Amino acid sequence: MTPDPVRARAAGGHPRPTRAELAAAADRTIPDVLAPGLEVLFVGINPGLWSAATGWHFARPGNRFWPALHAGGFTPRLLHPSEQDELPAHGLGITNMAARASARADELSTEELLAGAAILADTVARHRPRWVAVVGVTAYRIGFQRPKAAFGPQPETLGDARLWVLPNPSGLNAHFTPVTLGLAFAELRVAAELPDRRTPTTT
Structure with missing residues (x-):
């Protein structure tokens, strides 16, 4: 049975899915974290x-x-994934290029990423975020047919939203450390003219 996030939070714990639950999760979808007029999606x-x-x-x-979201100054503290519904209060949201779950991103087809980019354009038109940050340059290059795209701001827009490409935060991405990921996220925050929300530490 799939763990209930609300129940898990109420119990103060974060249960680990079993192998059977993980295997059963393939091809599922999960809800987006969305609200109108977000600063960054x-x-x-x-x-x-x-x-x-x-x-x-x-x-x-x-x-x-x-951790990169917090290190980049987007959240006042490090959030657990179960706290994702707190993001819209900070002007932030999450969606995906492709909706279906898989063990690895490279299991997705080019057709799925192309279709996902079109769906993302519709999502952006409905919710009108100021910035759209794609977390993974390869998916961006394929989905938006921009084979030479690099990290950072993109010359094109998605509707009225500015586009930015961030590194993939997967632990499998050895090209970026936690520190350099945090810096990449902070660069976006500064470009979006958002305040550093990290709680200052007292000495």
Whole structure:
């Protein structure tokens, strides 16, 4: 049975999905975290099996999205994936290029990423975020047919939204450390003219 995020939070625990639950999570979808007029909409490649089993984005242990989000100054503290519904209060949201869950992002077809980019355009038109940040340059290059796209701001827009490409925070991405990921996220925050929300430490 899929763990209930609300029940898990109420119990103060974060249950680990079993192997059977992870296997059963393949091809599932999970709800987006959306609200009208967000400052930044983060776009993952697709949900992993941990995310599909729990209902939380970037949920797999070792994924560095949530630490990078905090290190970049987007959140006042490090959030657990189960706290994802707090993001819209900070002007942030999450969706995915492809909706179905898989063990690895490279299991997605080119057709799925192309279709996902079109769906993302519709989502952006409805919710009108100021910035759209795709978390993974390969998925961006394929989905938006921009084979030479690099990290950072993109010359094109998605509707009225500015586009930015961030590194994939997966623990499998050895090209970026937790520190350099945090710096990449901070660069986007500064470009979006958002304040550094990290709580200052007292000495």
